[in-house]
Amino acid sequence: xxxxxxxxxxxxxxxxxxxxxxxxxxxxxxxxxxxxxxxxxxxxxxxxxxxxxxxxxxxxxxxxxxxxxxxxxxxxxxxxxxxxxxxxxxxxxxxxxxxxxxxxxxxxxxxxxxxx
Amino acid sequence: xxxxxxxxxxxxxxxxxxxxxxxxxxxxxxxxxxxxxxxxxxxxxxxxxxxxxxxxxxxxxxxxxxxxxxxxxxxxxxxxxxxxxxxxxxxxxxxxxxxxxxxxxxxxxxxxxxx
Numbered sequence: 001x002x003x004x005x006x007x008x009x010x011x012x013x014x015x016x017x018x019x020x021x022x023x024x025x026x027x028x029x030x031x032x033x034x035x036x037x038x039x040x041x042x043x044x045x046x047x048x049x050x051x052x053x054x055x056x057x058x059x060x061x062x063x064x065x066x067x068x069x070x071x072x073x074x075x076x077x078x079x080x081x082x083x084x085x086x087x088x089x090x091x092x093x094x095x096x097x098x099x100x101x102x103x104x105x106x107x108x109x110x111x112x113x114x115x116x
Numbered sequence: 117x118x119x120x121x122x123x124x125x126x127x128x129x130x131x132x133x134x135x136x137x138x139x140x141x142x143x144x145x146x147x148x149x150x151x152x153x154x155x156x157x158x159x160x161x162x163x164x165x166x167x168x169x170x171x172x173x174x175x176x177x178x179x180x181x182x183x184x185x186x187x188x189x190x191x192x193x194x195x196x197x198x199x200x201x202x203x204x205x206x207x208x209x210x211x212x213x214x215x216x217x218x219x220x221x222x223x224x225x226x227x228x229x230x231x
Binding site: 035037042043044045046047050091101103104106107108109 | 156157158159161164166171172204206208219220221222223224225227
């Protein structure tokens with residue numbers, strides 16, 4: 001069975017601070033995919049990134065960066081110089097290729113609150 | 117066009133009503149999903165359609181009835197719901213099923229209140 005743990009329930013920062021969201025996953029599969037989604041107050045989940053288990057390169061996209069470490073089963077997400085628009089719930093998710101329908105296993109989510 | 121649309125945005129219904137939620141995508145995706153999300157919880161998968169056929173039913177009560185009339189449309193028919201069914205209902209689509217490395221694109225959701 002797959003499991004995703006986001007231990008941080010809520011993180012509050014002041015604008016321009018950096019914030020790092022932790023994601024730890026468990027799976028026995030060797031081929032799997034990791035995702036991050038953002039859910040602003042409007043409700044829509046916005047896809048941010050996908051990583052496969054064979055690609056451990058870190059990635060940067062603007063103010064967002066992701067650190068994937070298989071050795072610690074972690075896929076952490078950092079927002080640099082946070083802005084009020086970053087306020088949202090962020091979900092980490094996992095799917096494994098041996099699950100015939102690739103069900104997304106979501107973590108509990110981390111609420112990020114950015115104040116001016 | 118990378119958009120999934122859902123109607124209505126909000127829905128209030130009584131326990132004896134029959135209503136339907138609608139989802140539409142024009143990205144040529146062949147997999148479509150219904151999720152239920154309670155406040156402060158992650159989305160829970162309800163149904164998966166692949167090539168217009170129901171592939172997964174995650175033990176959802178029969179008062180929820182999905183329908184996929186064509187490759188772009190997904191409906192969720194609601195009947196005799198309970199107050200605990202009040203939630204945000206999210207539709208998503210992906211090029212194929214997610215295990216094939218394809219991310220899911222989500223709609224804005226329908227916020228359902230059952231009185």
